[in-house]
Amino acid sequence: MEISKYPSKILEEAVEEFAGLPGIGRRTALRLVLHLLKKDKEEVASFGNAILQLKEKIKKCKICNTISDEDICAICSNPNRDRSVICIVENVRDVLAIENTSQYNGLYHVLDGLISPMDGIGPKDLEIESLVKKVEQGEIAEVIFALGATMEGDTTNFYIFRKIEPFHIKITMLARGVAIGDDLEYADEITLGRSISQRTIYESTLKP
Amino acid sequence: MEISKYPSKILEEAVEEFAGLPGIGRRTALRLVLHLLKKDKEEVASFGNAILQLKEKIKKCKICNTISDEDICAICSNPNRDRSVICIVENVRDVLAIENTSQYNGLYHVLDGLISPMDGIGPKDLEIESLVKKVEQGEIAEVIFALGATMEGDTTNFYIFRKIEPFHIKITMLARGVAIGDDLEYADEITLGRSISQRTIYESTLKP
Numbered sequence: 001m002e003i004s005k006y007p008s009k010i011l012e013e014a015v016e017e018f019a020g021l022p023g024i025g026r027r028t029a030l031r032l033v034l035h036l037l038k039k040d041k042e043e044v045a046s047f048g049n050a051i052l053q054l055k056e057k058i059k060k061c062k063i064c065n066t067i068s069d070e071d072i073c074a075i076c077s078n079p080n081r082d083r084s085v086i087c088i089v090e091n092v093r094d095v096l097a098i099e100n101t102s103q104y105n106g107l108y109h110v111l112d113g114l115i116s117p118m119d120g121i122g123p124k125d126l127e128i129e130s131l132v133k134k135v136e137q138g139e140i141a142e143v144i145f146a147l148g149a150t151m152e153g154d155t156t157n158f159y160i161f162r163k164i165e166p167f168h169i170k171i172t173m174l175a176r177g178v179a180i181g182d183d184l185e186y187a188d189e190i191t192l193g194r195s196i197s198q199r200t201i202y203e204s205t206l207k208p
Numbered sequence: 209m210e211i212s213k214y215p216s217k218i219l220e221e222a223v224e225e226f227a228g229l230p231g232i233g234r235r236t237a238l239r240l241v242l243h244l245l246k247k248d249k250e251e252v253a254s255f256g257n258a259i260l261q262l263k264e265k266i267k268k269c270k271i272c273n274t275i276s277d278e279d280i281c282a283i284c285s286n287p288n289r290d291r292s293v294i295c296i297v298e299n300v301r302d303v304l305a306i307e308n309t310s311q312y313n314g315l316y317h318v319l320d321g322l323i324s325p326m327d328g329i330g331p332k333d334l335e336i337e338s339l340v341k342k343v344e345q346g347e348i349a350e351v352i353f354a355l356g357a358t359m360e361g362d363t364t365n366f367y368i369f370r371k372i373e374p375f376h377i378k379i380t381m382l383a384r385g386v387a388i389g390d391d392l393e394y395a396d397e398i399t400l401g402r403s404i405s406q407r408t409i410y411e412s413t414l415k416p
Contacts, residue, residue: 007300041263
């Protein structure tokens with residue numbers, strides 16, 4: 001059902017704004033707006049202001065390009081992080097995902113996309129030059145490729161690899177294999193094949 | 209995966225606001241906020257302002273309680289609508305749904321909920337008294353019950369029925385039956401039983 005008649009212009013505007021977000025149709029948008037209408041005026045004002053502040057106050061970290069409230073983000077300015085390791089990610093969501101594992105203590109470099117000739121995105125559109133400069137300066141010991149396991153991710157990995165290979169640093173990538181909790185029968189052939197050829201020494205997860 | 213560390217306080221605030229909406233988790237909220245961050249400043253400002261205007265400018269129609277930009281909504285103030293018929297609905301979304309069918313030309317009365325003792329919602333919490341007053345004034349020829357086919361809907365229908373029965377007006381309800389496009393085997397027994405006992409004269413939908 002596509003709603004086409006709204007009893008209020010202001011309601012319609014708000015619905016259209018929500019419906020412009022990815023994955024939200026007009027029907028869901030209407031439900032969300034009607035939900036907001038039931039809230040207190042202060043709560044709705046705080047919602048509206050949180051959105052207004054987004055573009056006004058959020059910056060990009062001058063070192064790693066992740067979003068930040070300051071010129072330098074909390075990760076890059078943290079003296080306890082290992083500044084000799086850089087993890088290359090596609091976007092800010094990937095930074096959050098890896099941070100959330102608490103398994104990584106180095107810095108990041110956000111590319112802001114992947115090389116994708118189909119979409120007209122070339123190396124110049126991404127933050128690759130600034131990455132190469134960091135490596136050139138000679139203080140980086142390891143670069144970790146943490147891009148998605150897609151054709152675009154592989155292309156970007158390879159492009160960057162060729163650019164930083166001359167500097168003879170360690171270049172690693174995320175392990176590929178069967179996801180924890182997955183049944184073998186649901187793993188695709190390439191992942192499963194790779195998890196056999198690159199098998200690791202058994203370590204029991206049940207050890208005390 | 210539950211994201212717990214954000215690189216920016218402003219980002220986190222916006223994510224929390226979106227995550228407070230029904231059906232939106234933190235992960236989706238983050239996706240929406242990052243989407244907004246990629247847009248122009250003007251577009252994001254227009255989103256934020258659309259939300260701020262909601263509570264500041266939207267009113268309830270003084271006649272039917274639907275939301276409106278004016279004191280009287282576009283439906284109630286439309287001289288071409290039949291003022292002798294009132295369709296009783298639970299909320300504004302139902303008004304929009306029925307309006308969208310273009311099959312109804314009367315007025316509405318939005319109850320703003322249903323009687324639900326389990327949730328502590330009694331007749332006094334709803335716009336029932338104002339409905340009874342409209343009927344009392346003697347200009348209503350028909351009241352249509354268009355509440356959901358739930359226990360709460362039935363309870364509310366019956367409560368209102370008892371209140372307006374003394375005025376001897378026509379009281380009707382939405383037809384129940386097999387939904388158009390549905391296979392019989394997927395219809396529940398009660399609906400199917402009702403669609404047999406209340407069968408109507410055959411009219412071909414294929415007629416020119």
